[in-house]
Amino acid sequence: MDVVSWPAEFVERYRRAGYWRGRPLGDLLRDGAREHPDATALLCGDLLWSYAELDERSDRLAAGLAELGIRAGDRVVVQLPNVPEMLPLLFALFRLGALPVLGLPAYRSSEAVHLCLSTDAVAYVIPDTDPDTGFDYRRLAEEVRAKAPSLRHVLVAGEPGAHTPLHEIDAAPRPWPAPRASDPALLLVSGGTTGLPKLIPRTHDDYFYNLRASAEVCGLDENSVYLAVLPMGHNFPLACPGVLGVLHVGGAVALCPSPSPEVAFAAIERFKATVTAVVPPLAALWSQAVQWNTADISSLDLLQVGGARLSPDTARLIGPALGCELQQVFGMAEGLLSYTRRGDDGETVATTQGLPLCPDDEIRIVDEADRDVPPGAVGSLITRGPYTLRGYYRAPTHNLRAFTPDGFYRTGDLVRLTPEGRLVVEGREKDLVNRGGDKVSADELQNHLRAHPAVLDAAVVPVPDPYLGERTCACLLLREGYDDVPDMAAFLHDRGLAAYKIPDVVRICHSFPLTSVGKVDKRELARSVAPDPGATA
Numbered sequence: 116m117d118v119v120s121w122p123a124e125f126v127e128r129y130r131r132a133g134y135w136r137g138r139p140l141g142d143l144l145r146d147g148a149r150e151h152p153d154a155t156a157l158l159c160g161d162l163l164w165s166y167a168e169l170d171e172r173s174d175r176l177a178a179g180l181a182e183l184g185i186r187a188g189d190r191v192v193v194q195l196p197n198v199p200e201m202l203p204l205l206f207a208l209f210r211l212g213a214l215p216v217l218g219l220p221a222y223r224s225s226e227a228v229h230l231c232l233s234t235d236a237v238a239y240v241i242p243d244t245d246p247d248t249g250f251d252y253r254r255l256a257e258e259v260r261a262k263a264p265s266l267r268h269v270l271v272a273g274e275p276g277a278h279t280p281l282h283e284i285d286a287a288p289r290p291w292p293a294p295r296a297s298d299p300a301l302l303l304v305s306g307g308t309t310g311l312p313k314l315i316p317r318t319h320d321d322y323f324y325n326l327r328a329s330a331e332v333c334g335l336d337e338n339s340v341y342l343a344v345l346p347m348g349h350n351f352p353l354a355c356p357g358v359l360g361v362l363h364v365g366g367a368v369a370l371c372p373s374p375s376p377e378v379a380f381a382a383i384e385r386f387k388a389t390v391t392a393v394v395p396p397l398a399a400l401w402s403q404a405v406q407w408n409t410a411d412i413s414s415l416d417l418l419q420v421g422g423a424r425l426s427p428d429t430a431r432l433i434g435p436a437l438g439c440e441l442q443q444v445f446g447m448a449e450g451l452l453s454y455t456r457r458g459d460d461g462e463t464v465a466t467t468q469g470l471p472l473c474p475d476d477e478i479r480i481v482d483e484a485d486r487d488v489p490p491g492a493v494g495s496l497i498t499r500g501p502y503t504l505r506g507y508y509r510a511p512t513h514n515l516r517a518f519t520p521d522g523f524y525r526t527g528d529l530v531r532l533t534p535e536g537r538l539v540v541e542g543r544e545k546d547l548v549n550r551g552g553d554k555v556s557a558d559e560l561q562n563h564l565r566a567h568p569a570v571l572d573a574a575v576v577p578v579p580d581p582y583l584g585e586r587t588c589a590c591l592l593l594r595e596g597y598d599d600v601p602d603m604a605a606f607l608h609d610r611g612l613a614a615y616k617i618p619d620v621v622r623i624c625h626s627f628p629l630t631s632v633g634k635v636d637k638r639e640l641a642r643s644v645a646p647d648p649g650a651t652a
């Protein structure tokens with residue numbers, strides 16, 4: 116079985132409470148096009164699309180994709196940066212009932228091949244090149260295509276090279292049978308702790324609730340302009356409330372080609388952006404950049420920060436520096452979202468990750484035996500709710516570990532609750548490095564490191580970093596005859612690993628500390644390789 120559904124009693128409960136309304140995501144844009152066809156939906160550079168225009172483009176693209184043979188239920192790997200084509204593509208796929216599998220622009224062949232193979236994708240959608248680095252996605256697609264036999268089409272937003280140009284996929288709009296709202300609408304990639312990233316099925320019903328409730332909590336309305344800074348393939352800018360949330364309330368999406376303060380501030384000024392979402396390192400950088408950047412960012416009303424721990428000290432600086440309200444977001448592509456609320460006092464926003472989005476988010480904080488910890492104590496967060504998955508895609512064995520028998524998702528995060536019921540993230544028990552919001556699965560990276568001929572064994576741990584919060588340290592045991600691995604970065608690059616997963620630090624070790632059951636003691640290892648906090652750099 117590919118996906119795990121909610122048990123009938125929960126389906127009934129979530130429908131009765133009005134969270135699930137039985138509407139497919141394609142209707143979101145249809146409503147907007149009917150109610151305010153001339154309102155601005157999308158801004159990017161000099162381009163402006165109204166709701167009617169975006170709606171029509173989505174319909175024409177859906178018809179064109181159908182002519183290519185793409186059908187309801189098919190998977191399409193989408194690896195686009197924040198380009199205008201992304202929105203009609205998403206709505207076209209939603210309307211056809213085909214599932215976008217949302218990859219990040221940073222992915223390379225290792226990740227892209229995995230996404231195609233694990234979903235039997237029929238098509239792969241890419242940009243032509245990365246304007247900053249010159250990286251050619253069309254070459255990447257050739258490699259992916261050679262390894263993923265299910266792929267029938269490579270579609271390129273931009274100059275197509277030997278592939279199919281996305282802009283030529285166009286046909287007269289046709290009506291389609293509406294997909295069932297209880298079926299998956301898209302697949303998101305998990306931050307992940309396993310050797311290969313797991314996929315997260317999100318249904319039309321659950322994702323619609325996710326973006327609608329998020330838009331409400333963030334106070335978005337038709338005057339809101341959401342600036343997409345993080346890549347839209349990520350849950351946070353896509354639907355928390357993100358581009359889909361702002362379109363649902365009749366506001367506008369503005370696309371930002373780069374998160375650098377120069378580019379992003381100019382975009383805020385130009386498009387009069389009112390809200391955006393960033394990761395903590397960017398929030399810190401932006402707060403400093405106001406000292407030298409003279410762009411008028413006074414339209415910005417709300418800055419959402421999430422994806423990794425935001426230090427209270429940085430949090431306190433953000434609002435005054437940027438002249439906007441800060442919102443902390445603790446979220447995950449698997450579902451659960453926790454937001455500080457608009458109007459919360461400054462200390463609450465600086466020191467907590469707020470309240471769960473939904474009154475029916477079930478939160479338990481448990482010990483190793485899944486017993487509830489005493490009130491206020493730190494424990495492992497497990498959760499169930501109307502927009503939290505019940506199982507990863509095609510992963511029955513992994514699901515046995517990732518969920519409790521009664522369907523709670525084990526987040527792997529260590530949290531506590533304040534007396535007011537707000538969540539505070541205190542740490543993590545899952546085996547990954549959170550590099551300023553970019554998640555690096557230790558298991559995945561270790562497997563790549565072990566493939567190097569000099570490496571006997573590898574253990575990946577986080578080391579503290581003042582900018583990113585954490586950096587990746589690869590600890591290696593070498594085979595006899597080797598005393599160094601100077602070519603490790605190049606080796607991993609050649610294996611097609613995304614650049615953000617390449618270790619920041621490599622340490623050669625003689626042995627790894629072990630736990631009492633003989634596993635590598637990662638806590639001890641992390642402590643031993645961390646720079647001495649007393650030492651000056």
Ligand code: J2J
Nearest residue numbers: 306350351355421422423424444445446447448528540
């Ligand atoms: C500490 N850790 C955090 C926070 C996420 C909104 C915001 C973020 C994500 C995301 C997302 C954190 N403080 N404020 O999908 O919609 C860590 C936790 C969590 C993991 C999820 C969204 N916010 N984290 O980051 O799926 O460890 O989603 O379990 O990429 O990031 O990662 P991801």
